[in-house]
Amino acid sequence: MKKATMKEGIALPKTNPRWGLEEETENFAQKVKLFRQRKLSDDDFRRFRLQHGAYSSRLRMDYSMMRIKIPGGEVTPEQLEKIASLSEAFSIGSAHVSTRQNIQLHWVQLEDVSEVMRGLVEVGLTTREACGNTVRNVMCSPFAGTCADEAFDATPYSKAIARFFLRNTMCQNLPRKFKINFACCEKEKHSLVRIADIGLVPAIKDGARGFRVYLGGGLGAASFIGHLLEEFTPEDMLLSTCMATIRLFDRHGNRENMARNRMRYLVHETGWEKFQKMVLKERTAVQMTLAPATIKKFDVKAEEDTRQLPKAPRMTKLPMLNDQVTKSSPAYERWLHTNVLAQKQEGYFTVFVTLGAGDITASQLRVLANTIRELSVEGVARNTPQQNFAIRYVKGTDLRQFFDRLASAGLANPGALTIASAVGCSGTTSCNLAITNSHRLAKEVQKKFLELGLDTDDSLRDSTIKISGCPNSCGQHEIATIGFFGGASRVGGAMTPTYTMLLAGNASELGKAVMRVPAKRVVATILKIIELYKNERSSGETMSQWIDNVVKGQGKGTIKDAEGMKSALEQVIQLPTPEVDPDAYRDYGSDSRFNAKTARGECAA
């Protein structure tokens, strides 16, 4: 079963390696013992634990959610197989793709965290600084390297930045967490560069490489869209720009008020123009003082994939990616249409693997790993912010086989690139802060949409649905066409799980809160919006365009604005009385009365 070293003369991928350190494993085990013996205070241990990537699980301090960083989103088959075994041995037999390209293992007993770390180190992975007040996983668009519009491949830059800041003394105790995201190009549809502390888009000016740098974005209880620092930041200023920004945040960031200590608040309170000047000035200082030894630690070349991948065979007839499909189309054709994209490299395709809110079992991971090994010429996977996997460099001639392999493991659901691929954070399945079961709700949305064949409707394709279980935005609800965040409200005299619905969010604009919807009416509400859209749309208008127009007060049909939308949905959000249908007042996955329980969040500990 295991693996040839060469495939058609192509070397195996350099793993995305050397992130983990053996000694940290041992150290963690020791600290857990000290903590259990009460020789380490709760606060000290919590800080240490978070720095090493383990959150406490929902209302249970004795269990952890372990967040495995996947820098740049690139993960090898060996790493996926190791994660599979670790999830079986120490977690719950499945792994979970997060919205920031981490892979999470839930309900790991605190005493076993070091064992999971030990296994991760064997394949080069780490959980270090995946949580806590540090530079979190550095993201890179899964399209980087295959996107027709990109200036160049951002992947090695994302990994070099990640490696430079990992364990770097300058960011071990920031006022708060710090997020860096790379896009492929400015056109990237669901790009996350403008909701990060630092967002970077590759650009070329006068033949030289560089970036467009966005600062101070981020989602949360108060969200902001990042500002463009300057028209063009040359490649050789990438490191100093990032360092200068982090240094400013470290120096001026709010360390008192936990609710307002992300860098976006500093930018907001300082005022963008002033902050911009501060960054440029700080950058000059950094550049003048940067030691050559420090610069050497930022090594983009070392992260480059220098393999020459062969040309794919030309196909006489390209697979029918762009043909119209319907619910009754053959499963393979429907999957091609909704899960496969052509790359700029002729004859190569990227396959998106549909997961339900990021969940994948250990045995599915193994099938996926083998499929990648055999059918991706690149030989690695990327995890996506939509909580799916992207497998690139698949030859057109291998797509059918790829589909069959996925189907054998229940992984061939359609809809990955469509509205059906709803995002949901972990919610009450494991998170201390969650009020509602957003995770299950996202899966319910997906199930219903696939059942109805809404993934085949191209007018809905550029719309997204994203759900968080609380106002903190792990589910990225504010950049969704239709977004939801969980809460609790009194409905008909009973405490009820509800979601605040936001409309018209996208990569550069935040959604507007419109109304509250009971958890059990969310699916019906989205379906109603689709129905309204079909009745109201102007010709050629996609649903996301229509929603945009309505929210801007420019609706051309009977629904003119957000208020009009709200009235049109008033009926569908009504619940029968608790006596008639008590289940309508409960959350998904629960057979008892709703009770909004939360514990202290650890994001900022």
Next chain:
Amino acid sequence: MSKQKNRSASKQANSDTNQGYVQLPIVCTADNLRMLIRKRAVRVVDVRRQEDYQKEHIPTAVSLPLAKLLQDDSPEKVVEILEKLGISDSMPIVVYDDTFGALAARVAWTFQYVGHENTALLEMTFSQWKSLGLETETKPNEFPAANHSLRLNKEIFADASYIESAKGQTDKILIDSRERLNFLTEHIPEAMNIPYTMLRSNGSILRDPAELKRFMENRGIPVDSEIITYCGSVGTLSGLAYYALKLAGAKNVKLYPKSFKEWKALGKPKEEFKDANYWDLSAE
């Protein structure tokens, strides 16, 4: 050789004892078993379903499906079974299954409980044995009946009332070997969770003893404490945990063979955790 010496026999199958038989370690390697088979100095017990045994089995193996044993696992009946399989008091027994060692463990424990100490688990499952290309045969085996005595080893057995009496005693540790989500849902109060999935490694039903020992250390379980294992229904998963703990060096391990199923049926207290929807993380 005295019984005392028998007990302290080394892990290697090299110390000849009564009637020239060797004393087996907790886990018997494939090599060791093949050697013993060649010498005709072992009884191999296949606990898979009858029809699987009939298709193919390890040479010289006899068939004892777990389900058959569980029909009546009273000590007298078990001794009767041993005798029918031609097993005398000190004959080495190696048990195997195709269910990651859990069924084999339950049968091996039962033999040891009625006094057949010289019982070991094969290090691997039948599928792994086959995938290594090791010998198999199809002919069923029968041996002349033997005499076997009954010397109940009560030290390795626990029942519900014993567990109740152990409540609050810090030197007695209760281990639930079901999977994590089952454990979170409900378990016997004070139990710790060591899911059976933690115990195996690639190609072996049990991990390296040093690793198993480390898992115990991580949990702060001293090797000299008394440990009681249980699982969901008939003591298979916890049977495997029983042997894992022995392998890790625990001296005093007991199995509660009727496990959580009986505990619940008796209406005994449970610890439940309902404040999280962890089942919704499952991808199936």
